[in-house]
Amino acid sequence: MKCRICDNFFYSETSFEDIFRFPSICEKCSLKYTINHYEETLPISNGTVTSHYIYNDIRMNAKQKDELKSNLESIWIKMIEKHDNKAIYLFMDDYLYETFESWFPFLKPFNNIHFMSLLRYDFDGFMNFF
Secondary structure, three states, X not given: OEOOOOOOEOOOOOOOOOOOOOOOOOHHHHHHOOOOOEEEEEEOOOOEEEEEEEEOOXXXXXXXXXXXXXXHHHHXXXXXXXXXXXXXXXXXXXXXXXXXXXHHHHHOOOOEEEEEEEEOOOOHHHHHHO
């Protein structure tokens, strides 16, 4: 089979239990892209900016991000459990990060801002906007 993340071919034993469920990711990628929840909180004048992400210090191309985006469900479930009516929850990607300066004024009314993403984004440089 061909791994959907690294495009390498891999062999997988088929048993009666998984005869109709073929693995789509090789063992190496399964270990490398294990889901971990990371959280960073930065204080702002009215509250906090919290970044929730799954993969720390991993570079990914667009195809890899596309294959792994379903893992964001685990963060979303965590956010539903912590639900705060006075907070805003946003999914962060490369485009939103690059255009942050153009849409940050819309976030000022919110006390608590939660960003959810696959990768860690550095918000230290944007703290002067809050």
